[in-house]
Amino acid sequence: MCGIVGYIGKLQASDVILKGLHKLEYRGYDSCGISLFNENIDDFILYKDKGRVNHLQDDFNYDFENHLGIGHTRWATHGAPNHINSHPHASVSGRFVVVHNGVIDNYKELTAKYLVGYSFESETDTEVIANLIESFASSYDVDIAIRKTLALLEGSYALLVIDTRNPHIIYAGKNKSPMILGKRADGICLASDLMALVGISDEYYLIEDKTFVKAVKDESGYAFEMYDPVGIEFCPVRNEVHLDTEEINKGGFPHYMLKEICEQPSVVRKIISNYAPDGKFIIDKEVLNLFANKKRIYILAAGTSYHAGLLGKVYFEKISGIPTEVFVASEFAYNKPILEKESVFVLISQSGETADLRACLVDIKKLGYQSLTITNVKTSTLAREATKYLEIFAGTEIAVASTKAYVGQVSVLVIIACVLEQDNKCSLLTEMGRLAVAMEAIIDRRDYIKELIKTRLLKRNAFYIGRGIDYFTCLEASLKLKEISYIQTEGFPAGELKHGTIALIEDGVPVIAIITQKHINKNTRSNIQEVKARGAEVIVISMNDIKESDDDIVLMDVHHILSPILAVIPTQLITYYKALDLGRDIDKPRNLAKSVTVE
Numbered sequence: 108m109c110g111i112v113g114y115i116g117k118l119q120a121s122d123v124i125l126k127g128l129h130k131l132e133y134r135g136y137d138s139c140g141i142s143l144f145n146e147n148i149d150d151f152i153l154y155k156d157k158g159r160v161n162h163l164q165d166d167f168n169y170d171f172e173n174h175l176g177i178g179h180t181r182w183a184t185h186g187a188p189n190h191i192n193s194h195p196h197a198s199v200s201g202r203f204v205v206v207h208n209g210v211i212d213n214y215k216e217l218t219a220k221y222l223v224g225y226s227f228e229s230e231t232d233t234e235v236i237a238n239l240i241e242s243f244a245s246s247y248d249v250d251i252a253i254r255k256t257l258a259l260l261e262g263s264y265a266l267l268v269i270d271t272r273n274p275h276i277i278y279a280g281k282n283k284s285p286m287i288l289g290k291r292a293d294g295i296c297l298a299s300d301l302m303a304l305v306g307i308s309d310e311y312y313l314i315e316d317k318t319f320v321k322a323v324k325d326e327s328g329y330a331f332e333m334y335d336p337v338g339i340e341f342c343p344v345r346n347e348v349h350l351d352t353e354e355i356n357k358g359g360f361p362h363y364m365l366k367e368i369c370e371q372p373s374v375v376r377k378i379i380s381n382y383a384p385d386g387k388f389i390i391d392k393e394v395l396n397l398f399a400n401k402k403r404i405y406i407l408a409a410g411t412s413y414h415a416g417l418l419g420k421v422y423f424e425k426i427s428g429i430p431t432e433v434f435v436a437s438e439f440a441y442n443k444p445i446l447e448k449e450s451v452f453v454l455i456s457q458s459g460e461t462a463d464l465r466a467c468l469v470d471i472k473k474l475g476y477q478s479l480t481i482t483n484v485k486t487s488t489l490a491r492e493a494t495k496y497l498e499i500f501a502g503t504e505i506a507v508a509s510t511k512a513y514v515g516q517v518s519v520l521v522i523i524a525c526v527l528e529q530d531n532k533c534s535l536l537t538e539m540g541r542l543a544v545a546m547e548a549i550i551d552r553r554d555y556i557k558e559l560i561k562t563r564l565l566k567r568n569a570f571y572i573g574r575g576i577d578y579f580t581c582l583e584a585s586l587k588l589k590e591i592s593y594i595q596t597e598g599f600p601a602g603e604l605k606h607g608t609i610a611l612i613e614d615g616v617p618v619i620a621i622i623t624q625k626h627i628n629k630n631t632r633s634n635i636q637e638v639k640a641r642g643a644e645v646i647v648i649s650m651n652d653i654k655e656s657d658d659d660i661v662l663m664d665v666h667h668i669l670s671p672i673l674a675v676i677p678t679q680l681i682t683y684y685k686a687l688d689l690g691r692d693i694d695k696p697r698n699l700a701k702s703v704t705v706e
């Protein structure tokens with residue numbers, strides 16, 4: 108994953124880069140570093156260390172003129188998160204300095220072929236890149252040395268390179284990992300994501316795979332050059348963005364996660380207003396055409412988005428009547444099932460950058476299939492590269508744990524399924540309005556959940572149980588609880604627990620049961636009795652029309668098919684308050700990153 112930011116221009120480079128790195132910390136945050144041209148001493152400095160961007164910002168000195176630099180925030184792939192493995196990495200002589208996001212698959216082969224006898228400081232694949240450039244630079248111009256290096260790299264990379272002999276250029280290259288270029292009259296910023304450009308530039312350019320870029324300062328000012336893989340210069344398309352700075356503030360909430368949980372009713376309303384502007388669900392005709400005469404839908408996704416996909420299958424099958432299969436992207440990419448010819452692929456990705464999904468997309472395109480990406484980021488790689496995309500309008504999600512994006516994905520899946528329904532009988536529009544109200548009601552009662560979990564969730568492990576669509580909510584709920592609180596949690600089909608896993612139930616083990624569907628109410632309640640009899644500490648989340656007197660969290664009734672969008676909210680709140688109780692780093696849980704751009 109990792110976040111990279113480079114800047115050349117009139118502003119103080121350290122300000123731009125550190126601010127940008129803060130905004131990119133969602134991509135990884137185990138270590139970070141920066142290299143700047145210090146004009147006072149006419150030389151480059153390099154600071155890096157294990158830890159967060161705050162440490163990089165507060166514990167090093169930036170009290171010098173600097174107008175060119177590159178920075179990095181890391182999610183470790185090769186080598187532990189420590190000082191030495193942190194980026195930037197310099198070549199042996201120190202001449203070339205590189206920051207890198209991605210994974211170079213053939214770095215060992217390249218070392219054996221081109222860098223025999225080199226001694227490396229770190230365990231990273233990035234140091235190999237810096238040294239390859241240096242070794243080629245002994246025989247070629249720097250541009251050629253970098254382009255020769257890029258041509259040899261297999262895998263994913265977004266790279267920024269500086270040649271310490273020339274403090275007027277930043278070089279960049281990319282393949283698979285994202286990178287954009289922001290331009291203003293007095294400077295250029297290169298970064299992994301648009302977020303780093305907030306407050307810097309509204310004008311930006313997407314950098315395509317295998318493009319080589321130079322950001323240059325010359326007598327006339329600041330300019331950039333982009334070259335295609337064969338070295339021909341081209342003019343990229345200019346884009347504009349107006350990022351809402353409000354959206355990326357905490358808005359008075361102690362954590363982004365809580366803010367984003369509380370925003371969910373308005374996400375549903377925003378989706379309604381975008382997809383039903385005239386009182387009827389509408390989807391772009393070209394998107395609908397992707398589904399025309401298709402015998403099967405394949406949904407591909409990862410993590411939380413995969414859980415949204417499981418619900419998507421229910422909606423496509425139950426509402427639209429189209430057989431649907433759902434796959435975890437990293438599995439599908441290398442273990443493909445037999446595919447139905449007349450089918451369409453739906454890729455679900457909050458970030459639109461997940462590398463596992465991109466690998467699938469490349470493959471399915473080769474096989475001639477059409478695809479639809481459902482994403483929160485319309486400028487993302489998966490939005491651009493799929494046949495069509497649909498937005499979920501959740502607004503920027505900053506907490507690593509996805510909440511409002513999940514609700515947005517599921518809501519958009521419901522809408523697509525309704526529009527695809529042949530007889531046009533699906534009338535969930537008013538029901539979605541009611542859903543937003545029910546979501547508000549449970550969010551308003553969050554203090555009650557905060558108190559509830561203080562005495563009821565006390566063990567190192569926990570279970571969520573449910574049947575049918577409630578089981579899918581259980582999967583999402585358990586992922587959320589484990590990733591933020593580090594309590595080992597499993598989501599189980601309520602009826603399956605007794606076939607083995609019930610062996611883990613003992614006194615006080617929390618079992619949270621989700622019951623939103625009338626037709627399985629009695630069955631799940633029997634399973635509750637089975638675990639209670641073995642000492643489990645049971646918490647029941649149910650709907651008003653099927654509640655029992657001692658249920659713990661009762662939700663307002665909504666249409667049964669929409670209940671997962673409501674029932675997930677108390678589970679997000681359970682996660683949030685438990686993690687708060689345990690003193691966890693809620694918005695940046697350990698070992699995770701929000702955008703997973705490595706396979």
Ligand code: G6P
Pocket residue numbers: 409410411412455456457458459460461464507508509699700701702703
């Ligand atoms: C990471 C995040 C998860 C997310 C998954 C898929 O693992 O930590 O929260 O669900 O990636 O991300 P995507 O952006 O494709 O939805």
